Structures are given as C-alpha cells and as structure tokens.
Amino acid sequence: MKKLVNDPKNVVDEAVAGFAAAHGDIVRVSSDPTFIVRADAPVSGKVGLVSGGGSGHEPLHGGFVGVGMLDAAVPGAVFTSPTPDPIFAATQAVNGGAGVLHIVKNYTGDVLNFETAADLALAEGIEVRTVIVNDDVAVKDSLYTAGRRGVAGTVLVEKIAGAAAERGDDLAAVAAVAEKVIGQVRTMGVALTPCVVPHAGEPSFTLAEDEIEIGIGIHGEPGRERIQLEPADAIVDRLLGPILEDIPFVSGDSVLLLVNGMGGTPQIELYIVFRRAAEVLAAKGITVTRTLVGNFTTSLEMQGMSISVLKLDDELTELWDAPVQTAALRWGR
Amino acid sequence: MKKLVNDPKNVVDEAVAGFAAAHGDIVRVSSDPTFIVRADAPVSGKVGLVSGGGSGHEPLHGGFVGVGMLDAAVPGAVFTSPTPDPIFAATQAVNGGAGVLHIVKNYTGDVLNFETAADLALAEGIEVRTVIVNDDVAVKDSLYTAGRRGVAGTVLVEKIAGAAAERGDDLAAVAAVAEKVIGQVRTMGVALTPCVVPHAGEPSFTLAEDEIEIGIGIHGEPGRERIQLEPADAIVDRLLGPILEDIPFVSGDSVLLLVNGMGGTPQIELYIVFRRAAEVLAAKGITVTRTLVGNFTTSLEMQGMSISVLKLDDELTELWDAPVQTAALRWGR
Amino acid sequence: MTNDTINLDQLTGWLTRFRDLVTEQVSYLTELDSAIGDADHGSNMTRGMGAVVEKIQASPAGTVDELFKGAGMTLVTSVGGASGPLYGTFFLRIGTTAGPVASLDAPGLAAALRAGLDGVVARGKAEAGDKTMYDVLAPALDAFDAALLASSDITSAAAAAYSAAQTGRDATEALLARKGRASYLGERSIGHIDPGAASTSLLFQALTEILGEE
Amino acid sequence: MTNDTINLDQLTGWLTRFRDLVTEQVSYLTELDSAIGDADHGSNMTRGMGAVVEKIQASPAGTVDELFKGAGMTLVTSVGGASGPLYGTFFLRIGTTAGPVASLDAPGLAAALRAGLDGVVARGKAEAGDKTMYDVLAPALDAFDAALLASSDITSAAAAAYSAAQTGRDATEALLARKGRASYLGERSIGHIDPGAASTSLLFQALTEILGEE
Ligand SMILES: Nc1ncnc2c1ncn2[C@@H]1O[C@H](COP(=O)(O)OP(=O)(O)O)[C@@H](O)[C@H]1O
Ligand SMILES: Nc1ncnc2c1ncn2[C@@H]1O[C@H](COP(=O)(O)OP(=O)(O)O)[C@@H](O)[C@H]1O
Ligand SMILES: [Mg+2]
Ligand SMILES: [Mg+2]
Ligand SMILES: [Mg+2]
Ligand SMILES: [Mg+2]
Structure with missing residues (x-):
C-alpha cells in the first residue's frame, strides 16, 4: 500500500484539518466531535441540511457544505458511518429554528447512527426529518432486505434539496423535494x-x-x-x-x-x-x-x-x- | 493495462467529443483539426488566449476554456504536443482583433510547434505573443539546457492572464501579467x-x-x-x-x-x-x-x-x- | 463449578474477556468482513470493546445497569457502522432490564439478554436466516432458556448457549444475506460466515469462560 | 557502385527506406525514449514517415524541392512533439536549398544536407554533446564533406557519413542530456542512447542502402 498519509489512524483528522485550512472562506470545522459546517451556520429561519457517512468518498460530503447545499457534513472513519454524537452535535450547530433534514445513504450503519442522532435532537426539541438515498440499481430492492444502497445520486439530492432550503422552503417541503430526487x-x-x-x-x-x-x-x-x-x-x-x-x-x-x-x-x-x-x-x-x-x-x-x-x-x-x-x-x- | 477506453487510437477524439457533449454551454469543439474554443469565440476586441499540449493532463487545458480564462485549448495525442496546424486554426478562431497570447509549457516539442503556429498566424496578420511556463524546480535551470518544465503552475497563469484579458487589458499587458505569474x-x-x-x-x-x-x-x-x-x-x-x-x-x-x-x-x-x-x-x-x-x-x-x-x-x-x-x-x- | 447468580465482577469479567477475544481475533473478523462486507468488523469491535473496558477500568460501575448502560453508550459513541448501534442497543437494553442491582440470578440474566435481543431486532429488523448476528443471538438465547428449564445453573445454560452460538455461526455460511452490507452481494454472499455472527459467538465464548473460572 | 549524382527516384527511395527502418525499429526507438523520455519516439517517427510516404505515393513529386518540402510539411503537421518540427525543418531546408531540380550532384547534396542541419540548430539550439540528434547529424555531415574532398562519389561519402552516424549515436550513451526531455533527468540521463540520435542514424543507414542498390 502506497499512500500519502502519516499514521493511518490520523487520516481523517488530518484531512479534515487540511480541508478547514483550504476552505476557511466556505466552512468551519469542529473537532471533538468532528464535523464540518458552513461558515455562517446556523442560518436563522432556514432548514438545516446534515449529511455524513464514512470517509474515503471525498468530496462527498464535506466538499458539498456551503451556501445552496449542505449546512453540515459528518465524516466517520474511512468507510465507517459516524457515531450519533457528532451527527447530533452537527444537527444542533446548524439548527436555525426551522428544523433539520438528515440526508442518509442507505447502509444499515448510517441509517442506525443517524436514527439515534435524530432521537437525541428530538429530545432537545429540534425537529428532524430523514431521507434515505437508495439509487443503486445494482442491488435488487425488496421489503425483506436492506434494500438498495445510496451512492453517487446522493450528490444530486444534496444539491437540489440544498437549493430548496436556500430559497426558504420549510422542512416538509425540503424533505419532499429530496424524496422526489431520490425517486427519480x-x-x-x-x-x-x-x-x-x-x-x-x-x-x-x-x-x-x-x-x-x-x-x-x-x-x-x-x-x-x-x-x-x-x-x-x-x-x-x-x-x-x-x-x-x-x-x-x-x-x-x-x-x-x-x-x-x-x-x-x-x-x-x-x-x-x-x-x-x-x-x-x-x-x-x-x-x-x-x-x-x-x-x-x-x-x-x-x-x-x-x-x-x-x-x-x-x-x-x-x-x-x-x-x-x-x-x-x-x-x- | 485496464482502462475505460475503446480503441486506444480514438482516446483523444472520443474524450473531446464527450467533453463537447458535457459542456456545450461553455465550449464549442472543432474537429479536423481538433481544438476547443469558448462558446462565444471570437470575443471582439478581447485578447485571445490559446494554450495546448499533449492530452492526458485533464482538466488541463480544455477544462479551463471559458469566460475569464482560456479562449481555446489544443489537445495533442496523449503526452504529445499538438502540431502547428490546429494551434494555428485555434489562434484564428479566437482572434477578436486584439491579438492572441500563446501560453506554452516549456517542453521542446510544445515550444517548437507553437513557434511554427505563431509564424503561420503572423503570416495571416494576427499578432501573437508567447509566454513559456517553466515552474518546475525539480529541474535545474541553465542557459545551456532546455530549462525547467512547465507543470501545474500553468493553471494559475491561465486563470490570471485570462482575467486580465477579460477586463480588457491589451496584448502586451496580458503577456506582462502572464510573465509576472510565471516569475512568481x-x-x-x-x-x-x-x-x-x-x-x-x-x-x-x-x-x-x-x-x-x-x-x-x-x-x-x-x-x-x-x-x-x-x-x-x-x-x-x-x-x-x-x-x-x-x-x-x-x-x-x-x-x-x-x-x-x-x-x-x-x-x-x-x-x-x-x-x-x-x-x-x-x-x-x-x-x-x-x-x-x-x-x-x-x-x-x-x-x-x-x-x-x-x-x-x-x-x-x-x-x-x-x-x-x-x-x-x-x-x- | 455451578453459578446460581452472576455478580458484578463476573459481568465485568465477561465484557473484559469479550474485549480480549475480539482483539485476539481481530484479523479473523476483518477477513470475514472483507469477503462480504467492508473489512472493518474486527477493528470496529476491537475499538469499541477497547473503549468499553477502558471506561470500566477508569470508573468501575456500582450496579449492573450502570455497567451495561455505560458499555452500550460507549459502543454507540465509539464504533459507528452497523455493529456499533446494534451491540450498543443490546447492552443498553440489558442494563435497563437488569436495573440497579449488584447481581443477577438465572431468570434475571435470561430476561436481560432477551431484552437485549429484542433491542437488536427493534433496531435492525433482522429475522432468522437473514445472515446476521441475529442468527447466533436468537438460537443461543433459546438454548439458554431451554437449559434453565432443567436447572437454574447459569454455567451450564451459558455452555448450552455457546454451543448453539457456534452452530448458528457456522450455519450462516450457507445463507444468502438479506440484511446489512452483505445483502448487496446477493448470491455471492453464500459460502462465507457472517462476521457479526462470528463476533456474537465470541460473546458467548467469553461468558462460558468467565463462568468456568474462579 | 558509385554515384556522381542522386536522382529523384533515389531520393524518394531514401525516404521510403527511412520509413521502413523506423517502422521495423519502432519498439527499439520507443524503448530508448522510455528510459529517458516519454516513450513515443518510435510511434512519432513511424506515424510521421508513414504519412510522408503515403503522400509521396499518392502524388509523386516532380522535383527535389517539391519532394522534401512535401515531406517536411507532412512531418510538421503529423508528428507533433520535438521530433516533428526538427525533422520537418531538416527536410524543408533540404528542399529549399536543393531547388526545383531533378537530381543533385555531390556538392549539391552536401549543401542541402548542411542547410537541413542548420535548420535543426536554428529551431532546437542544440550544440555538440547535448545528447540529441545533432550529435549524429553533425559528425555524419562532417564525414560526408570530408569524403567529398577525396572523391566526388556520393556512395562512399554516404558510407562515411553512416559510419560517423553510428559512432555519434553510440557516443550519446555516455552524455548527460542538456536539451529535450532527457535533460530533466540530469545525471540519470547518462547511460542511455538518445532516441533521436538513433533514428537519425537510421536516416544515414537508409541513404547508404539506397545508394548501394540497383
Ligand atoms: N439489520 C441488521 N440486524 C442485525 N445485524 C446486522 C444488521 N445489519 C448488519 N448486521 C450485523 O453487523 C455486522 C457488520 O458489522 P460491521 O462490519 O461492524 O458494520 P458495517 O457493516 O457498518 O461495516 C454484520 O456481519 C451483521 O452480523
Ligand atoms: N533542442 C533539440 N535539438 C535537437 N534535437 C532535439 C532537441 N530536443 C529534442 N531533440 C531530439 O528529439 C528526440 C525526442 O523526440 P520525440 O520523442 O519524438 O519527441 P518528444 O521529446 O517531444 O516526445 C530526442 O531524442 C532528441 O534527439
Ligand atoms: Mg463499515
Ligand atoms: Mg512526446
Ligand atoms: Mg463492516
Ligand atoms: Mg518522446
């Protein structure tokens, strides 16, 4: 394995630090727990959009945080869903009073961890809606399985739902737009x-x-x-x-x-x-x-x-x- | 060798065709000879910027054609400088009456082929200035050698010179800005x-x-x-x-x-x-x-x-x- | 030796021994996950149980619910992936069901474990034959309960559970995955043991070992 | 056999034979370019000379200048890279110097070749020892001129030139490159024959072979 890395354990932290250094005009980065939010978060009155998942898919999701797209991205370890605590913290950080949409790729780990984070947010009085992206037709869908995976279509969901939130749609409307993209x-x-x-x-x-x-x-x-x-x-x-x-x-x-x-x-x-x-x-x-x-x-x-x-x-x-x-x-x- | 290609002979032509199909709002593509120009070329009264070189460095140069950057890019075969004829044709296509700047990476082949193209343009009454990008410090520079190579710094030259042309600088001024970037x-x-x-x-x-x-x-x-x-x-x-x-x-x-x-x-x-x-x-x-x-x-x-x-x-x-x-x-x- | 009850020390020992086993078998678990998943189950479990034991050692729990709620919470916040929430919920429910006691008798342990399993199902919606940790957990607890009908000895119930766990683990090899990452492979998931089933089998191995000691 | 003049057919044969040699040795030339360049000299020369011969066959030239200007122009517009303009200029200058004639005598050929070399130097600024095609072309033409002082036979002058070309080619192995792509390698360019030097040696091999025939 030849990689431009230092200690493999620090890959995500160092990359996130580099991302923060490179894009300080667009994002802020919180460490412990680690998440990325747009520089002006929370935007008062706007629905907040949070996505996240294992690292290693860059630019997904951190590269899509900013005006007109995501309010926050939560990176897990490489190919491992983040735990609920940073997702919850990111949700709090972007809540501008209009509720928060979680955009989750359909993997058991991501779904479960976001689910717990949403519960924690609800307990704090933050309204959360969740959409599950499952665009991968390579996987046969069925009621009895984990269903299709969420893959590159996620970018389109994040862009389009982000634009809906930016123009002032409320949480239900932003979620509906996201679902529409997922459906199509x-x-x-x-x-x-x-x-x-x-x-x-x-x-x-x-x-x-x-x-x-x-x-x-x-x-x-x-x-x-x-x-x-x-x-x-x-x-x-x-x-x-x-x-x-x-x-x-x-x-x-x-x-x-x-x-x-x-x-x-x-x-x-x-x-x-x-x-x-x-x-x-x-x-x-x-x-x-x-x-x-x-x-x-x-x-x-x-x-x-x-x-x-x-x-x-x-x-x-x-x-x-x-x-x-x-x-x-x-x-x- | 595993690649997403059809016949290796057609790699550049097919990729350029794909590029044209994907970015029709930004560029037009000419075939025979092959070059890429911004959709609204030539821009009357603006200095035209032409760059080019072997293919395989994408997005350089085609990905940098558009408002505020290059007017044309001339792709050669993979890692092989284009011949003078497409460079000349691209120079003609972007000449808005204010002359054309050739931005050339310092490789003998690129320098020589752009030189010939500039001669051809001059013969047609088009004023051409040439700047040679040579940012690679891995190569020791000397009067007696081919000098340093042009590498990634080329992107910065193209962006900044492109902005100077877009704001209306004349050919000498655009060339001077390009030289300043090359120097720094x-x-x-x-x-x-x-x-x-x-x-x-x-x-x-x-x-x-x-x-x-x-x-x-x-x-x-x-x-x-x-x-x-x-x-x-x-x-x-x-x-x-x-x-x-x-x-x-x-x-x-x-x-x-x-x-x-x-x-x-x-x-x-x-x-x-x-x-x-x-x-x-x-x-x-x-x-x-x-x-x-x-x-x-x-x-x-x-x-x-x-x-x-x-x-x-x-x-x-x-x-x-x-x-x-x-x-x-x-x-x- | 037989045990009518299991006390806080033994339960702490169970978690510690589980940590040791997943750590010893980290490569094995990851290899299983390479074949039909994303090659992280070994490091996920090792990271998570490492954190659990570290936390227990730093501030030992005073009651059974404290121990397992702490373990569950630590897994939830340190693992991620599918196994973090699932194992996390398993231990959280055990704690909630056990309550603020210093030890559990056999029916008490059985009820707590059963509540843990219910938690896993509530979160993951797995059914028998889906090729998940459920296919070890469910038959193991059934065997545990069945053994208790004959005797109230936790040691022999745990041994029965571990034996059923191993059988359940091995039986996942022939299954076509319908839950988790392995389900994306369709037919190609057949012929490999499920990594979560393997780690769950280690959980019962740890329990029998800790009860056999002393 | 001896030749006091070289006619259009022979000159056409020269280019055709050069095409054959670079085509036969395409892998050798590309291997040389892999070591210290970008692995395309073989395919560049084959593509270029292929186009040259194709064009000659489609519309044969009526005069020497037409033949070489056509060849030079074709190389310039079909090769790219460094070798396209350099070989292109070489042939263009030969044509311009030869003029609209049907054949060249020995001094005429010498003058045309010398003009070609001057063209290469004007474009590429190479000097002796820079490890380029110059290091074959210059000694080969010096040997050609020297041979003509003794006799006006083109065949023996060409043989002398080819011999000097081979020596020049082999001598590039020990040189540190100062021009072209190989110069970027610095010390690491030492120990490899220059690909352009090798193809230029084939140019003189082709000339001797064509003069030796008939
Ligand atoms: N819905 C589910 N219900 C029960 N167990 C599951 C479910 N999904 C996955 N698992 C278990 O989780 C294991 C994978 O865990 P792990 O590799 O740590 O997480 P991830 O799949 O997120 O990488 C699987 O082998 C399986 O036993
Ligand atoms: N400045 C120069 N003067 C003379 N010959 C040169 C010069 N630069 C390069 N060459 C010749 O060109 C050859 C390389 O040709 P080729 O591989 O076809 O082009 P490129 O280097 O553009 O890939 C070198 O081996 C050398 O002999
Ligand atoms: Mg994982
Ligand atoms: Mg080349
Ligand atoms: Mg896994
Ligand atoms: Mg080359």
Whole structure:
C-alpha cells in the first residue's frame, strides 16, 4: 500500500484539518466531535441540511457544505458511518429554528447512527426529518432486505434539496423535494481496480489484469458480478440498461447525466464514458439537459466509475441551476 | 493495462467529443483539426488566449476554456504536443482583433510547434505573443539546457492572464501579467505510481512497493531521484524546500497554495498534504491567502501530487478572484 | 463449578474477556468482513470493546445497569457502522432490564439478554436466516432458556448457549444475506460466515469462560 | 557502385527506406525514449514517415524541392512533439536549398544536407554533446564533406557519413542530456542512447542502402 498519509489512524483528522485550512472562506470545522459546517451556520429561519457517512468518498460530503447545499457534513472513519454524537452535535450547530433534514445513504450503519442522532435532537426539541438515498440499481430492492444502497445520486439530492432550503422552503417541503430526487435518480457503477483502506493496508478484493467488477458500491466491496474487461462503450451499455429500465426512463424525458469517477480514473476516460452514455440516451429519445462529470462520490483510489441518471422537471432543473458555493461544486456565486 | 477506453487510437477524439457533449454551454469543439474554443469565440476586441499540449493532463487545458480564462485549448495525442496546424486554426478562431497570447509549457516539442503556429498566424496578420511556463524546480535551470518544465503552475497563469484579458487589458499587458505569474510560481511533484499511456500499454517506469519518485514531470517520465516511501509530512517537506528556496519565498509573503493531484490520488490524501504544506508555510511567516486543491494538471491515472506556491500581490489576487466559468474552475458566475 | 447468580465482577469479567477475544481475533473478523462486507468488523469491535473496558477500568460501575448502560453508550459513541448501534442497543437494553442491582440470578440474566435481543431486532429488523448476528443471538438465547428449564445453573445454560452460538455461526455460511452490507452481494454472499455472527459467538465464548473460572 | 549524382527516384527511395527502418525499429526507438523520455519516439517517427510516404505515393513529386518540402510539411503537421518540427525543418531546408531540380550532384547534396542541419540548430539550439540528434547529424555531415574532398562519389561519402552516424549515436550513451526531455533527468540521463540520435542514424543507414542498390 502506497499512500500519502502519516499514521493511518490520523487520516481523517488530518484531512479534515487540511480541508478547514483550504476552505476557511466556505466552512468551519469542529473537532471533538468532528464535523464540518458552513461558515455562517446556523442560518436563522432556514432548514438545516446534515449529511455524513464514512470517509474515503471525498468530496462527498464535506466538499458539498456551503451556501445552496449542505449546512453540515459528518465524516466517520474511512468507510465507517459516524457515531450519533457528532451527527447530533452537527444537527444542533446548524439548527436555525426551522428544523433539520438528515440526508442518509442507505447502509444499515448510517441509517442506525443517524436514527439515534435524530432521537437525541428530538429530545432537545429540534425537529428532524430523514431521507434515505437508495439509487443503486445494482442491488435488487425488496421489503425483506436492506434494500438498495445510496451512492453517487446522493450528490444530486444534496444539491437540489440544498437549493430548496436556500430559497426558504420549510422542512416538509425540503424533505419532499429530496424524496422526489431520490425517486427519480438511478445509478450503477463498475470497478477496474479495488481500493485499499489505510488502516487495513490490503485491497478488499483482487481483480486479474483482464477482470472488472460490475455493480460495485462505494466501499471497496465486491460487486454483483465479475466479468472480462470490455471496451468502454460495452461497459456503459451494461450499466445504462438496468438504470433506464428501473423507473423507467422513456423517450421524451429530460435528464441530468452524471458520470462519476471512483477516485483513480483519469478524466479523459470519464469523458469517453460520457460520450457513449449521451449517445445511448439520445438514441432512446431521452434529452440530456444538465450534466456533471468528475470525481464526486469516490472510493479512495479505486479506478472505475458510476453513471447516474436523474429525471428532471422544471422545478428540479431550476433548483439544480440555483447558485451553490461549496469546495467541490460551485456556480452562480 | 485496464482502462475505460475503446480503441486506444480514438482516446483523444472520443474524450473531446464527450467533453463537447458535457459542456456545450461553455465550449464549442472543432474537429479536423481538433481544438476547443469558448462558446462565444471570437470575443471582439478581447485578447485571445490559446494554450495546448499533449492530452492526458485533464482538466488541463480544455477544462479551463471559458469566460475569464482560456479562449481555446489544443489537445495533442496523449503526452504529445499538438502540431502547428490546429494551434494555428485555434489562434484564428479566437482572434477578436486584439491579438492572441500563446501560453506554452516549456517542453521542446510544445515550444517548437507553437513557434511554427505563431509564424503561420503572423503570416495571416494576427499578432501573437508567447509566454513559456517553466515552474518546475525539480529541474535545474541553465542557459545551456532546455530549462525547467512547465507543470501545474500553468493553471494559475491561465486563470490570471485570462482575467486580465477579460477586463480588457491589451496584448502586451496580458503577456506582462502572464510573465509576472510565471516569475512568481514554483512547483515540485512526486509520484507513487507510474501511469500507462493507452497506445503504449505499459508503464514507462516501475516502482517497488516501497519506492517513490521525487521531482517528476507530468508525462509519466521518471523524476530526479528515487527514494523510499516516507510519511506524507516528510514528502511535503522535501518538495517545499526547493520551492521556497528558489525565488525565494520569505516571511511576510502572501501566497496562493496549490496542491495538485496527478489523477489517481484520493482527495483525502491531497488534504493531508495541504494541511502540512500550510503548516510549514505558516511556520515560515508566509501567509496562505488563496488556495486550490484537486486534480488540475494530471498524468492520466498516476498516483502522486505536486505542490505549487505563487507569490501574490493585490493585482494578482484581484485577477485570481475575478469571475471564471470553465468546466473545471468556476466562480463568480 | 455451578453459578446460581452472576455478580458484578463476573459481568465485568465477561465484557473484559469479550474485549480480549475480539482483539485476539481481530484479523479473523476483518477477513470475514472483507469477503462480504467492508473489512472493518474486527477493528470496529476491537475499538469499541477497547473503549468499553477502558471506561470500566477508569470508573468501575456500582450496579449492573450502570455497567451495561455505560458499555452500550460507549459502543454507540465509539464504533459507528452497523455493529456499533446494534451491540450498543443490546447492552443498553440489558442494563435497563437488569436495573440497579449488584447481581443477577438465572431468570434475571435470561430476561436481560432477551431484552437485549429484542433491542437488536427493534433496531435492525433482522429475522432468522437473514445472515446476521441475529442468527447466533436468537438460537443461543433459546438454548439458554431451554437449559434453565432443567436447572437454574447459569454455567451450564451459558455452555448450552455457546454451543448453539457456534452452530448458528457456522450455519450462516450457507445463507444468502438479506440484511446489512452483505445483502448487496446477493448470491455471492453464500459460502462465507457472517462476521457479526462470528463476533456474537465470541460473546458467548467469553461468558462460558468467565463462568468456568474462579 | 558509385554515384556522381542522386536522382529523384533515389531520393524518394531514401525516404521510403527511412520509413521502413523506423517502422521495423519502432519498439527499439520507443524503448530508448522510455528510459529517458516519454516513450513515443518510435510511434512519432513511424506515424510521421508513414504519412510522408503515403503522400509521396499518392502524388509523386516532380522535383527535389517539391519532394522534401512535401515531406517536411507532412512531418510538421503529423508528428507533433520535438521530433516533428526538427525533422520537418531538416527536410524543408533540404528542399529549399536543393531547388526545383531533378537530381543533385555531390556538392549539391552536401549543401542541402548542411542547410537541413542548420535548420535543426536554428529551431532546437542544440550544440555538440547535448545528447540529441545533432550529435549524429553533425559528425555524419562532417564525414560526408570530408569524403567529398577525396572523391566526388556520393556512395562512399554516404558510407562515411553512416559510419560517423553510428559512432555519434553510440557516443550519446555516455552524455548527460542538456536539451529535450532527457535533460530533466540530469545525471540519470547518462547511460542511455538518445532516441533521436538513433533514428537519425537510421536516416544515414537508409541513404547508404539506397545508394548501394540497383
Ligand atoms: N439489520 C441488521 N440486524 C442485525 N445485524 C446486522 C444488521 N445489519 C448488519 N448486521 C450485523 O453487523 C455486522 C457488520 O458489522 P460491521 O462490519 O461492524 O458494520 P458495517 O457493516 O457498518 O461495516 C454484520 O456481519 C451483521 O452480523
Ligand atoms: N533542442 C533539440 N535539438 C535537437 N534535437 C532535439 C532537441 N530536443 C529534442 N531533440 C531530439 O528529439 C528526440 C525526442 O523526440 P520525440 O520523442 O519524438 O519527441 P518528444 O521529446 O517531444 O516526445 C530526442 O531524442 C532528441 O534527439
Ligand atoms: Mg463499515
Ligand atoms: Mg512526446
Ligand atoms: Mg463492516
Ligand atoms: Mg518522446
């Protein structure tokens, strides 16, 4: 394992300190417990948005704290959900009196820890609503399972719900917008290489020089299926199939197309993927009206990518276009 | 070699097509010869900025085309300077009557091909000025050598010169601002892993599990020195030493600190690096007033990073802060 | 030896011994989690139980509820992930049910453990066969209760529970996961022992060992 | 056989043979460039000379200047990198100096080659010992000129040039690079043959082979 780290135990703390040093104009960082809030938190009268989860997915979530998006992000250890206490503390820190929305990726650990934090907040008289992001179509959904995972679609939920909160929507309305995005976004990913968790020091799976994993999550876990390496276009087709069938997306739809790098993929490859995905959507009569390409929800240094498609309407488009000022996503200000 | 590509021969063309599809609001793309221009080019009365070089360094240069930065980018084959004809065509396409600035990284191939393109433009009556970026302190400069390479500092030159052009400076003034940035920025980099050029299919050097290359360029070439892997802080100190000695940077200086990922480095590691670099600068009485952290000048999937320090004054700070709207760098609009 | 009751020292010893076992087997637990999860169950449990024992040593509990509420709270605030809240709730409920007493008799311990299991189910919604810690905890407690019908000896009930725990742990290998991270693997989750089932089996191993001592 | 002049067919053959040699040795040239550069000299030269020969075959040149200006222009617009402009200028200057003729005599060829070398120096500013193609080109042309003092036979002058070229190529191994990409390596550039020197040696090999034929 070769990494730019000091003691693996300090990876998250040192990175958060670096993040604070780099983005002092946008965020403040609290330590003990560790969380990141926007510089002007709490914003009086505005619904606060809190997300969080294991570290190693950067820029998710800290990179999305700022005007027009999250009010706070709570980083856990690498690939491990944070405990309830920092989530609760972050919730208190961003409560401007209009309640707080928890945006949680659907993993048992994240769900349970946020649940406890919400209970603690409620006990303090803070109104909390929770939305669970579960956009990963690689996982078959069912009432009897943990359900689908939350992956790169989370970024779109955070941006759009953040814009709704910023324009003054109340807690129920912000939660409703978030649920709408969750209902309309689907994602699937592929890994070319595994990643190495710093304290583990070993990749959690190994792939031969001609193998790839289809339907991976974002924690270096194996995917649904291991196949032979294929040309980029064939891989894109393989991911887009289940995505488009799921809602389904149909001719006449307007969509946002997100091609998300897993951390170690060169940008030139992401654009090769984007080209094919846009081509396939166009052939199906689906219009790509908004786009996002880059590393947004990563798995450390993993090579690979995910494709997300979000069905847009006028409201979602307007909220997507609204100004945002975070370390990793910025426009309009 | 595992990559998200189709035929290695088509990597650049397909990526440029994807880039065009993803960023149609910001750029237009010409094929045969291939170059990228901002959507509203040529801007009448404004100095045009053209940069370019081998592909594989994305987002450099295409990701920096747009309002407030470059007017055009000319991508060559992977790690190979473009030929003069597309550079000439791009120069014509962005000439708004106020002349064109060529921003060239100091590699023999880039310098020679831009030189020829400038001759061709001159023959057409277009005034061209050229600045050569050479920020890499890993290379000893001398009158008798090819001199230092141009690396990540190029991004800062492009942003600041772009802002000067946008505010209406004439060609001589824009060139002078660019030269000022070049005179005040220094960079040095490290590789943890090599990268693989798609058509080569093999890494151009190999490193053992406990070795790193200090003083690398951005073309997968070996660096000045191969050493044992060290903690991140020690590596940062090793890079910052030659950078700070070179101009030199001294107590009381205000600087922009850029921590640039080489393409395959997790963001969490870049922030660990940033933390240490900011710490070292603070200890020397140097104030970090502007920051940039991320993948800006890459070497495909290489793991590693470079640190750049730019001495700021009021003018450069103001130009840095000016609005910019490109695929990879955006604020103020 | 037989035990009609289990006292605060023994219960403290149970937690300490559990800490020792997860620490000894940290790599094993993490390997199990590599195969079907995210390779952190060993370090999660070691970190959490390490914190629990550290806290107990710094300020020993005066009553059973204090001991287990403290342990549960520490797990909740130091582990994260799925196992933190689940093990945390398990111990919190044990404490709440036990109350401010100095020791538990066999029915008292059985009731407390059962309340712990109910807490795990309330939080995680796991059912039999989902391939989770439930598949060790439930049969172990059933065996514990069944043994108590024959005799009020905690030692032999714990031994029965540990035996059922091992069987339950091994049986998770053949299951297709329906809860937790392993569920994302679908068919590929079959053929691996569930890491949480393995750590829960260590919990009963710790109990039998501590009761066998002295 | 001896040659007092070299005609258009032979000159075309020279370029074609050069294309064949760089294509045969593409991996060798790229390996040399891997060690001290960016691993593309083989593919650069193959792509460029491939385009040159393709163009000649599609529309054969009527005069020497047309042939070499065409070749130079094609290299400039198809190679990129350092070698594109340098080899491009080399051939462009040869064409300009040769003029619209059907063949060159020995002094004419010498003058044209010398003009090509001057072009390379004007563009690249290389000096002797910088570890570049100059370190083959300059001694090869000196040997060519020296041979012509003794006899006006182009074949033997070319043989002398090729011999000097090989010596020059091998001598680059011990040099520390001061120009081009290899210069960034400093001391680490020592111990490797310069890729451009190697391809330039092939240029003279091609010339001797074409003159030796028929
Ligand atoms: N819903 C659930 N109910 C009961 N146990 C669960 C549930 N989800 C997960 N677990 C248990 O948690 C274990 C994983 O714990 P751990 O690896 O520490 O957390 P995480 O999965 O968050 O990384 C699984 O092996 C399983 O036994
Ligand atoms: N300034 C120069 N003068 C003469 N020859 C040079 C100069 N710079 C580079 N070269 C030659 O070019 C060769 C490299 O060519 P190539 O690999 O095709 O281009 P690049 O270096 O741009 O990748 C070197 O081996 C050297 O012989
Ligand atoms: Mg985990
Ligand atoms: Mg090159
Ligand atoms: Mg786990
Ligand atoms: Mg080269």
